[in-house]
Amino acid sequence: MPPDTHRHDHDHAEDAQTSGGSCCGSAGTCGDIVPATPAPAGGRSFQVSGLDCAEEVAILNKVVGPKIGGAEHLAFDVINGRMTILDSAKSLSDGEIAELVASTGMTAKPWDAENASVDQAAHLARQRLFTALSGGFWAAGFLWHIIETGMGGALGLFAGHGEAPMPLVEAGLFAVAILFGVWLVAPKAWSSARRLSPDMNLLMVVAVAGAIGLGEFFEAATVAFFFSLSLYLESWSVGRARNAVSALLDLAPPTARVLHDDGSEADVPASAVAINARFIVRGGDRIPLDGEVVDGAGAVDQAPITGESALVPKERGDEVYAGTINGEGTLTVRATKAASDTVLAKIIRMVGDAHARRAPVEQWVAKFARIYTPIVMALAIAIALLPPLIFG
Incomplete structure (x- = not known):
């Protein structure tokens, strides 16, 4: 007999406060219609584009939670990209909720089960396109350098161009690769900066901007592309989970x-x-x-x-x-049990809940990052500004 599993607890506040990382929607077959799991009883649900893992749960808890009386009035279904505001929350209109979510770099609209999978597919297709374009222009810039300088010069690219400026066409190709690589990350980075809560999205954008400031377009394009690619690979894992939930739902007639x-x-x-x-x-x-x-x-x-x-x-x-x-x-x-309380239903809830919560090690890393990240950024600014001011 399988062990009895615990009922889903919609209070994610404690875990979300210690969440880190980021991910996005899925690829591949994720455009298929995936049956949605039931929403928590008594509440308004919203389809949140970009809600894919614990990082987004933490951000929404911090931004939306205080406006409705606390994060305990929020519930999340990460697998389906759904945020539910429980009836116990302070009253806010759908428009006000959408504005709060938009301030985080994500978008929200009232939940529509029939169109949820369509919205997810559109978000995923956009992410896949931008990642592919970033990688394509990055590769084109590198190939252009090989054509112009030969393989020896291409190997020298990794060490910089020395005193010679980067050719305009090559710099332009890398610049377009940078643009597509950070396009979907920049809104979240800007939200992080406004909230004075630096996260890895902000760090990556700062790293790209710093490389551009130094004239290292190849390095900036490389960082932008591979960060976008890493988010896309994380998306694939979320898509696998979504498909697994779909398969589980199909088991019960x-x-x-x-x-x-x-x-x-x-x-x-x-x-x-x-x-x-x-x-x-x-x-x-x-x-x-x-x-x-x-x-x-x-x-x-x-x-x-x-x-x-x-x-x-x-x-x-x-x-x-x-x-x-x-x-x-x-x-x-x-x-002996209602359809929402069967062993199969509990397994499905646990799969979804796993994407909104983090393991103890991940929580420790997130706590460390909250201290480490601002210190490193402050030191970087100090190193950039103080020597010229002190030594002229």
């Missing part, structure tokens, strides 16, 4: 064949089946809800839940789980 007291049967949406209601599962059917066998005997494939490779015999008094397959026989099952 949407309806149950409910057995009424008069012996009649009716197909009822699984979410509408009451606890203690009886339903029929015939051979080859997937089980729609967690329950207890009250009549019949069969053998169930529980591999999707427990990983057991062999069919597990089931008879009166045995437990069965939503998403598993009745391999043989006909079972009459009494529902």
